[in-house]
Amino acid sequence: QQPVQSPQAVILREGEDAVINCSSSKALYSVHWYRQKHGEAPVFLMILLKGGEQKGHEKISASFNEKKQQSSLYLTASQLSYSGTYFCGTSTSGTYKYIFGTGTRLKVLA
């Protein structure tokens, strides 16, 4: 039931782009994305809902493909501050319970 994220890790130079994928074996109702810096709590980035509505607050975009049961997070023109571990959380029903993926470690180099 745990969603699978890919890649597991990625290293970028400042200004480069990255895509992080989150795949589920079950039909998805909604997807959350979070970023966690070392030793800190995860910080909410974005929520994607079945039907296409998207709610977020940072200059990072995402897509939600219900047919493929997959979501992708797009980081464009990456900044040093983007470094951290990215987690997707998926809900397969209309409840508020989310199961988190395996995580993707992203490091941006100057």
Add this chain to the structure above:
Amino acid sequence: GAGVSQSPSNKVTEKGKDVELRCDPISGHTALYWYRQRLGQGLEFLIYFQGNSAPDKSGLPSDRFSAERTGESVSTLTIQRTQQEDSAVYLCASSPEGVYGYTFGSGTRLTVV
């Protein structure tokens, strides 16, 4: 409060002792969640509350784990007869009613020696 508050921030306990971890969610947030994160690992769901009721306790690892929430506010996660494998960071999060992102607390780092 302004954010989700967890206490204590660090707890070292001897194997076999009981521990209580506290979470104070954002005022007005009806949903409250507990997750566990082992070193270098992802977030493992434990339990969530909608108001004072817990519709889903499926993530609690064993009957040594229990949680309660009173007054649609503070929640306590209790671990009885702690074992070394219980060592982890225990994260609490809250959210408003509806489909919103979580706000996480800073966690309680539990070390069982």
